Amino acid sequence: xxxxxxxxxxxxxxxxxxxxxxxxxxxxxxxxxxxxxxxxxxxxxxxxxxxxxxxxxxxxxxxxxxxxxxxxxxxxxxxxxxxxxxxxxxxxxxxxxxxxxxxxxxxxxxxxxxxxxxxxxxxxxxxxxxxxxxxxxxxxxxxxxxxxxxxxxxxxxxxxxxxxxxxxxxxxxxxxxxxxxxxxxxxxxxxxxxxxxxxxxxxxxxxxxxxxxxxxxxxxxxxxxxxxxxxxxxxxxxxxxxxxxxxxxxxxxxxxxxxxxxxxxxxxxxxxxxxxxxxxxxxxxxxxxxxxxxxxxxxxxxxxxxxxxxxxxxxxxxxxxxxxxxxxxxxxxxxxxxxxxxxxxxxxxxxxxxxxxxxxxxxxxxxxxxxxxxxxxxxxxxxxxxxxxxxxxxxxxxxxxxxxxxxxxxxxxxxxxxxxxxxxxxxxxxxxxxxxxxxxxxxxxxxxxxxxxxxxxxxxxxxxxxxxxxxxxxxxxxxxxxxxxxxxxxxxxxxxxxxxxxxxxxxxxxxx
RNA sequence: GACUCGGUAGCUCAGCAGGUAGAGCACAUCCCUUUUAAGGAUGGGGUCCUGAGUUCGAACCUCAGCCGAGUCACCA
Numbered sequence: 169x170x171x172x173x174x175x176x177x178x179x180x181x182x183x184x185x186x187x188x189x190x191x192x193x194x195x196x197x198x199x200x201x202x203x204x205x206x207x208x209x210x211x212x213x214x215x216x217x218x219x220x221x222x223x224x225x226x227x228x229x230x231x232x233x234x235x236x237x238x239x240x241x242x243x244x245x246x247x248x249x250x251x252x253x254x255x256x257x258x259x260x261x262x263x264x265x266x267x268x269x270x271x272x273x274x275x276x277x278x279x280x281x282x283x284x285x286x287x288x289x290x291x292x293x294x295x296x297x298x299x300x301x302x303x304x305x306x307x308x309x310x311x312x313x314x315x316x317x318x319x320x321x322x323x324x325x326x327x328x329x330x331x332x333x334x335x336x337x338x339x340x341x342x343x344x345x346x347x348x349x350x351x352x353x354x355x356x357x358x359x360x361x362x363x364x365x366x367x368x369x370x371x372x373x374x375x376x377x378x379x380x381x382x383x384x385x386x387x388x389x390x391x392x393x394x395x396x397x398x399x400x401x402x403x404x405x406x407x408x409x410x411x412x413x414x415x416x417x418x419x420x421x422x423x424x425x426x427x428x429x430x431x432x433x434x435x436x437x438x439x440x441x442x443x444x445x446x447x448x449x450x451x452x453x454x455x456x457x458x459x460x461x462x463x464x465x466x467x468x469x470x471x472x473x474x475x476x477x478x479x480x481x482x483x484x485x486x487x488x489x490x491x492x493x494x495x496x497x498x499x500x501x502x503x504x505x506x507x508x509x510x511x512x513x514x515x516x517x518x519x520x521x522x523x524x525x526x527x528x529x530x531x532x533x534x535x536x537x538x539x540x541x542x543x544x545x546x547x548x549x550x551x552x553x554x555x556x557x558x559x560x561x562x563x564x565x566x567x568x569x570x571x572x573x574x575x576x577x578x579x580x581x582x583x584x585x586x587x588x589x590x591x592x593x594x595x596x597x598x599x600x601x602x603x604x605x606x607x608x609x610x611x612x613x614x615x616x617x618x619x620x621x622x623x624x625x626x627x628x629x630x631x632x633x634x635x636x637x638x639x640x641x642x643x644x645x646x647x648x649x650x651x652x653x654x655x656x657x658x659x660x661x662x663x664x665x666x667x668x669x670x671x672x673x674x675x676x677x678x679x680x
Numbered sequence: 681g682a683c684u685c686g687g688u689a690g691c692u693c694a695g696c697a698g699g700u701a702g703a704g705c706a707c708a709u710c711c712c713u714u715u716u717a718a719g720g721a722u723g724g725g726g727u728c729c730u731g732a733g734u735u736c737g738a739a740c741c742u743c744a745g746c747c748g749a750g751u752c753a754c755c756a
Contacts, residue, residue: 185725186690186707245719246712263714288706301714322706324691327717334717335691335705341748397755416756442755443681452756536753552754597756628755653756667756677747 186322193285194318202281204318210293212236217257223298223306230298235260235308236316238352239290240325244283253294253308254355261307262294268311282313289319326353340666344674360670363482364658368435370478371455371652378470380431380457385420387413387437393636394418394575396628397440400450413439417456418575418649419636422604425458425647426639433457435654446666447596450675453654460645464587464603467648468564471591471599472499475562475657482661490594490663493560501591503564506551513555518547526550542621544571559592571621574614574630576602594660601650608641 183191197204214233222229237255247266252259266278286292296310327334336354337343343350350357372382390409392399394416402411417434424432435455444450459467479486479497486498504512511517514533518526523543530537530546535553537546547569559565566589567579576586587603605611615632622629658670668674 184690184707189707241716243715243718245715248714250715250718252716261716265714301716303714303716305714305716307714322690325706325717326691327705329717335693337691339748395756438756440755443753445754446750448755454756600756651756656756 184322187320190287190318190320190322193287194320197281197285197315197318200276200281200285202315204315206314206316210234210236210314210316212293215257216253216255216260219260219298219308220258220306224300232295232297233308234293234295236293237291238319239286239288239292240323242286242288247278249283250307253292254352258355261301261305262296263299263301263307263309264313265309268309269313277313281315286315287319287322288325289321289323290315291317291319324349324353340668341676344668345676347672357669360658360662360664361672363662364654364670366482367478367658367661368455368654370481371474372435374474374477375431375433375457378431378459380433380459381429383421383424383429383432383434384436385414385417385424385434387439389414389420391631391633391635393630393633395438395440396572396626396630398442398627400439400441415440416651417454418651419633421456421458421649422644422647423636423639425460425604426642426644430461431457431459444675446668447656449655449667449671452667452671455652455654456649457652458604458647458649460647462648463646464566464589464601464648467601467650468503468566468589471601471650471652472501472562479661488661488663490660491665493594495561495594495660497562501562501564503566503589505567506547506565506569507567509555509559509565510547510551513558514550518550539625541626542571542624544569544573545626548572556592556597557595560594562591562593562598565590565592571617573602574618575605575611577605577607578610596656596660597653598657598660599650599652601648604644604647604649606640606644606646608637611640612637 194204211234214230214235216235216237219230219233235253235255237253239251240254240259241252243250249264251262251264253262264278264282266275269278269282270276293314293316294308294310295312296308299307299309301307324335324337326336337349343354376382388402388404388411390411392412392415394414395418397415399415400413402413403409404411414436415438417436417438421432421434433455435453437451438454439451440448441450442448459470476486476497476499479488487494487496507517507519514529516529518529521529523546526543526546527537530550533550533554535549537549541549551565566587567582567585568576568588568590570576570578570584570586573586573588576588579585579587586605589601590597591599605614615630615637618630619632622631655667655670658664659667662670664670
């Protein structure tokens with residue numbers, strides 16, 4: 169015997185008419201001694217996918233099936249009705265016949281329960297056999313059905329006819345806030361998250377195969393570092409101390425390299441307290457990896473392999489259609505130095521230029537700069553403005569100005585530059601990597617330069633992390649490291665226009 | 681943060697020479713057939729985002745605010 173509260177007076181918000189009707193249906197079910205939330209499991213022996221994949225070819229199959237899912241449509245017609253059931257794999261039509269559901273005199277299960285008390289959105293289990301209707305649709309002939317969960321809110325059902333879509337649930341705000349509804353009524357968006365998961369698994373497999381250890385490092389950090397960004401600040405009561413949510417994994421992962429690991433990687437959330445846009449969510453997923461005794465040339469090759477492998481596993485092909493562009497990840501990718509690319513797109517060789525010259529150039533090119541921007545930042549602005557958008561195919565851009573890369577090692581032969589590369593794809597950066605700076609004297613100097621930049625007004629200048637310096641002073645082997653923006657890559661691989669489409673629950677303003 | 685557009689029934693939207701609201705779907709009652717965004721009949725449902733102003737009168741005009749979308753700027 170089940171036990172259920174039938175008193176809805178406590179509800180804080182005023183119920184809509186449809187909610188009231190559903191609650192009344194709930195009460196009626198209880199009065200009929202039907203538990204709307206039965207406590208037991210329901211055995212399922214088929215999925216919609218299996219049925220659609222096999223039935224027409226072999227009609228001896230699926231003659232005694234049990235399947236469960238959400239009711240998505242109901243077409244009542246006297247003594248014979250049709251409905252649609254959606255499980256995690258897809259949808260299938262159900263056929264209900266009054267006299268088969270209710271073989272005896274009592275037609276309650278059909279006339280009252282099925283026709284009136286079951287609503288779209290309810291989760292039900294059905295037993296029966298599969299057949300093909302006169303209209304040629306694979307359908308389950310239902311002999312018995314069970315309510316597994318009564319739904320108390322109406323679902324915005326999407327309808328289609330003749331290729332036209334009606335009542336689509338498309339409002340982005342509603343879709344992101346109520347992702348559960350989005351997943352129910354727009355099941356195709358699951359594909360994006362499947363690709364996301366598969367991609368992450370592919371990369372993880374590749375890194376494990378490479379011999380790297382997957383690790384976890386703190387999200388709550390007393391000093392944030394490893395990137396140029398504004399942090400989220402929080403507070404630990406017992407320690408009576410300010411903590412920051414990490415903006416990058418870098419400094420902790422390098423400590424592990426100091427500790428003696430040859431290769432480590434971490435998939436993790438980073439948090440940046442900055443503007444939001446279709447390319448930026450305050451929390452985003454990054455994969456960072458560090459490998460000892462290797463340099464950035466090695467990393468370029470490895471990154472190309474890793475991404476090419478993932479794309480092939482996902483699409484059986486190296487190229488992907490992303491919006492209007494077709495992007496081919498087939499190795500090897502084009503490689504240019506940053507100066508080469510800037511010269512290519514602006515016609516200006518900036519290699520000998522100083523800060524004031526660069527500032528003038530930026531002005532001539534219509535690139536906005538700020539007072540606190542030193543030489544490196546200005547170059548980066550010009551690159552970001554004039555070059556990046558043109559780079560659609562994956563392209564390795566190498567050798568960045570030293571000032572904007574305080575954790576990267578000086579270039580072995582080019583003064584003023586560091587051994588750093590980024591991969592630009594679809595006009596956006598997808599990874600950032602360098603030969604890591606392991607000279608502790610130089611590292612301290614770089615941090616001090618960051619302090620100067622901070623004094624000059626750069627809100628994203630780094631702060632000194634003495635514990636990190638202590639580790640580097642102990643000695644870090646030559647190392648290469650890389651950070652990969654997972655969300656951005658998923659956007660490219662799925663052709664998503666907004667980062668919110670590749671994150672289940674993107675950050676939103678609190679409701680109401 | 682700047683600019684543009686938008687916020688009307690559960691869903692998608694219409695309504696604007698300013699006269700306190702409509703359609704389709706959904707919902708309710710009824711009829712009916714292996715039907716297909718089912719069809720037919722009847723019916724219920726809305727502080728027209730919020731606040732102030734103009735007006736005899738505002739969903740519509742003005743101002744302010746809230747929320748969202750798009751574009752641009754910055755960071756992955």
